[in-house]
Amino acid sequence: MQVTETLNSGLKRELKVIVPAKDMEARLSERLDTAKDKVNLKGFRPGKVPVQHLRRVYGKSLMAEVVNEILSDTQKLLTDRGEKPAMQPEIAMTEDEKEAEKVLSGGADFEFTMSYEVIPPIELKPFSDIKITRQIHDVPDEDVEEQVKRVADSARTYEVKKGKAADGDKVKIDYLGKIDGEAFAGGAAEDSEVVIGLNQFIAGFEEQLVGLKAGDETTIKVTFPDEYAAEHLAGKEAEFDIKVKEVSKPNELEINDETAKMLGLESAEKLREIVRGQLENQFGQVTRQKAKRQILDALDEAYKFEAPERLVEAEFNNIWEQVTRDLERAGHTFEDEDTTEEEAREEYQRLAERRVRLGLLLSEIGEKAGVQVSDEEMQRGLIESIRRYPAHQQQEIYEFYRQNPQALANVRAPLFEEKVIDHLLGEISVTDKKVSRDELMADDEDDAGEKPAKAEKAAPKKKAAPKKAAAKKKEEGE
The missing domain is CATH 3.30.70.1050 (Trigger factor ribosome-binding domain)
Structure with a gap:
């Protein structure tokens, strides 16, 4: 040869x-x-x-x-x-x-x-020069109590009352949704129970139930959010024919062992323990994400090397496909987002280059540090990925992963990256700073823009999760 x-x-x-x-x-x-x-x-x-x-x-x-x-x-x-x-x-x-x-x-x-x-040679520098401030939020008892009340509210009992529905009441209704006079799929239900004020339904729906009583029939009007998950309903005006069947008032809610048992727990103390753990985990994830972002920013500043053109092109195409799909779903244009297509392309081209460089750098750091993803960790990651699909599809998805090495590599990649971040946290200089909840969560709304809105059933079910405009998404160092 x-x-x-x-x-x-x-x-x-x-x-x-x-x-x-x-x-x-x-x-x-x-x-x-x-x-x-x-x-x-x-x-x-x-x-x-x-x-x-x-x-x-x-x-x-x-x-x-x-x-x-x-x-x-x-x-x-x-x-x-x-x-x-x-x-x-x-x-x-x-x-x-x-x-x-x-x-x-x-x-x-x-x-x-x-x-x-070829992947460019990367000469690693001492990581001790990297300094970050890690924000930490200690969950106060009053926040735990507030969340406990929200959780326990699902165990609240209601008593049928006569008279008009008020804020906090539970209203049992039949409804039929129509757009332009035509009923739409998923827009009808019988004996649906709505607790006024929980904001489980699209904006404006629950408020219009206030003042109604059993036997009343009315029509209410709402507008679906532009970002609504069901694309055929997004931004549309709709009317719902309502028939009120029953109005109930809430009974007093006490946080005690009996309430906890109704939630499947042995005591109120255990309920508070679980809620505190959930809150600490939630804020801990934000703490880690912000620390990770600082590390990636520092690495991006410290390492400047040419990124393989084809990798950058592939990453850009993935980003651009998501951006344009989100804009189309929201019915927006680049002008609606105070930019132009040319400016957006330049922005996301820079983002693609950054992601590729950081990806190669983290891979090199992990390789030199001997970072490994165990079979057990891969199995947990695979199960977590499969759980995102409907139950009837999970076996099929499992077989797809099992037979597709590239798909498994996509499961491994984020696990490997997080382990490299763990390694770096032990190498760099970290200063912990206690902050309030608002300080910790500041700017976190922008970060949520990277995450797709949660799919919802056709209205008037819960609102779709809010999403930032596609052209203003912030990079999370994937």
Whole structure:
């Protein structure tokens, strides 16, 4: 095999590979010798088929296998050169049928070219120079009590009352939703229970139930949010025909062991313990995310190197697809977001370059530190990924992951990244600073813009999660 480098510019490489016809013939002969003891052909005893007859019958197909074997073994070429390709190399061969026929017939050298980009060498610096301030929020008892009341509210009992519905009352209704006079899917229900003031339904729906009493029938009007998960309803005005069947007032709610037992817990103390743990976990995630962002910003500032063009292009395309899809779903244009398509492209191009550089850097840091993702961690990550799908699809999704190495790599990547961040937190200088809830959560709304809105059923069910305009999303260092 003859390998000639025909391009070496920046990170771009191109190799011309020639496998002489005699080498191709030698590989084919090995396959023919192996095949003659296994193949069964009419008119010949097993193991007695002449090699020349095998060549006439199977020669081209076996030579095609030789070609594929050579192409699949190109990674060894790069390993021998001490290079790591950023992506799978692009292979180019002759498209001339006559030339290809000669190769398969053993009458010509097999030639192809490999084009690829290499991962740039990254020289790691001491991490002790990186300094961050980690914000920490200690959850006060009053916040725990407030959340306990919200949780326990699901165990609150109600008593049927006469008279008009007020804020906090539970109203049992039948409803039928219409847009332009036509009923829409998911917009009807019977004996639906609405607690006025919980804001479980789209804005304006619950408020219009105030003052109604059992037996009343009315029509209320609402407008679906522009970001509503059901795209066919987003931004639409709708009318709901309402029939009130029952109005109930809430009984006094006491936080005691009996209330806790109604929630499946043994005591009020256990309820408070669980709620505190949930709040601490929630704020802890924000603390970590902000610390991670500071680390990534510091790494981005400290390491400036050329990023492989194809990786950046692939990352940009992923970002741009999400941005344009979000804009389309919201019915917005770039002008609505106070920008232009050209400016947005420039912004997301920079974001793609940053993400690729940080990704390569974290990979290098993790590799040098010996960071590993265990099989147990992979299994937990896989289960967590599968749980995001409906129950009836989970087995199918599991099989997809099991049979698709690239999909599994996508499960491993964020697990590996978080473990690298853990490693860095032990290497850098971290100063903890206690802050209030508002200080910790400041700017967190922008970060939520990276997350897709939670899918909801057709109204008047709960509102879709708010989402920042696509063109203003902030990078989270994925």
